Amino acid sequence: MAGLYTDQLKLGLDDVGWVFAIEQSGSIVGALLGFWLTPRVSWRPLIVGAAFLAAVANAFTANVDGFAALAALRFASGLGMMVATLVSACLLARSPNPDRAFGAGLTLNCLLNAVFVWLMAKLLAESGYAAAILSAAGLFGLILVLGLALSGDLRGDFEAPPATPESGAVRLAAARTGLAGLVLFGLAINMIWVFLERVGLSNGLQAGDLGNAFALGLLAGTAGSAIPFVVGDSGNRARMIAITTAGLVAGIALAWWATDYWTFVAAVAILASVWNMGLAYYMAMTAENDPTGRYTRAIYIAVVAAQAAGPAIAASLLEFSHIGTVFAISPLPAIFALLLVAAVAGAPRVEGSSLAR
Template identity: 20%
Template sequence: MSAISPSRAVQSIIAIAIFAGLANASLLCAPVIATQLMTQLTLSAQQVGLFFSMEFAGYCIAGLAGQWLLPRLSWHMIVRAAIVIVVLANLCAVMLLHQGSSLWWNLLLLIRLTGASASAMLGIVAMSSANRHPEAGRAYGFYILGQCVTGVIGLAILPPLFMHWGVSVYFICITGLFLLAAFMTHLLDNGMNSRQTTASLKTNKGQGHPFPVALRRAAVLLFYMGLSGIWTFSGALGQRVGISSLHGGILLSVAAFSGVVGSALAAWYGGRKTGPVSRRTGRALIVGYALLIGALLALTVPLGQAYVTGLIGFKFAWTFVVPFIFATAGKQDRNGEIVAEINLLAGLGLAVSPWIAGQIVAAGSLTLLLLAENILLVLSGLSVFFLRIYDEPSVGEAVFMDD
């Protein structure tokens, strides 16, 4: 994507944002979907946690597959195949949602795992396309913004839609949107040619010492474990302080809008030309992690005002800090393999955390959940900072941040 017209570059950025939002819709709208599953289908907290663990396990499968597929196959072909799988999986889910037997429930979980894997693959291609865009920093900023806007819209409109048509409306709507997005496939990057792929595969083999690789993986894995459990059960946290499902959905939408502000601020700050990139990244990481931990501590206070402040601060800090985490973790990426690994680790964290969080919530301890997730985020932050100390500043750090 290095030699394209300005208009094509803009269209490409829009496509990246759209695919990023749709591919991560389940995560972004998890609070209202989880609440609706519990109220409409009378699912237990453990069942809801397992449902979203299957959703997020798709990130792991897509990450593993992406490490092999992205350097070798046409990315456009991968996108088209993934959209077909997502559409079929969502339509099957609509038919199975209201079946009561354990057999149908297990089949639903399997179908969701399949659809989520294909959806996550679309996110990987969008993220890799942003990384290879001529204006990578701006493209990556729009990648995050696309997710945030999807969250704002979904959290605002899904609760009233659920009241009239139930949880099935989510899967029907997302299916239609994926079909429309299919027409934008050609605007994404198509990957490497065979000669570039061979050279890049050789370059990536053996790169990285074990210690920084372990730090990189811990930073991403623990970060998403710390996020997912809280976001999935943030609706339950609101109910604890007397906020209804409908008003909670509105509040979650406001929080998601604060995420838009956070990601926009990250894109602006990361693209500034004053001072070394490494110093700007370090400052942003300190501010972002401090805000995240402070927000979770606020959520431990069982008061409405503390919940509102904590939730909005949590979403703002989440979207502000994540581009800088990725910029630090993905310094050495050459052909999309590390991007795929990041998605694999994110998926592992997203898959494991809701199930564990469901067990903690079922035991009746939301405060313990918050404290446990806070510890994970502290460990993630320490991993990032040790990674920065270990690695020398390099041009790779500007992959996502430079305009």
């Protein structure tokens, strides 16, 4: 969507960067605000209010005519979107099978995004800029309506099940490992994601082909989020995280060596798939071992932190090295996360605990 208001307002590259950074800042504030509000406020008015804020911000974006107003609206949109997303994640965390629940949520999110991109392109071609931007407001309006259907009794007052001090300590260790793994896995993929287009161009691919390859690869990446949904917790979470990490390494290598269209599509599809799988498994590991909900409420703080830190680390490496070094180093945080999971999964089991399985 950024490209739409960039063209409409004739923004320069520096202004585009600032608008994107401000919207990301709104997401960070939303993640922190949601962390504080979810245990204190009923979830129905919280998700309805957040969706309303995002819907209004996107509706006004359709008619904005200045940089300052655009920046304020995108900040509000990012904030509302993140609070609504965090409440949705807390709802999924209460499922008896969080692997399957997070997988289903991510699959639905991927499919809705694919439909949204198609709808926005169609509206832009047939009805113009304002109608295309308003479709985003309509999407948040749908979230608002769904939020109204939630029970008013839902809130973040988790109750810890009876457990021995030993089992409580082991479960918290698993929850912390899941959260740390989410940050590390996010760092790995965010270090290289913003450079995929540049690498494709360097390998001889055309700009138009790259755009199509990204669209097709992201759509194919829906398969990755469907794997936790189909497999659930029966596939041994530690083993599935190992498969996800191996897929990440393969996807990064394939993207680096891709010199034709279909190889690049395959690389994007693999990376999108393993990103969804990593999100589902690390979120589930955190939620299942977090009876108080404290670490579960922090999962999107972890996600936005990795989104901000990954490109920054890569940019720092590029100050004194080649982009090939970034691609070579990027899997290391994910591999370290896997080692942490393996250590927790191999710890002595305590009655009442639920580890990486």
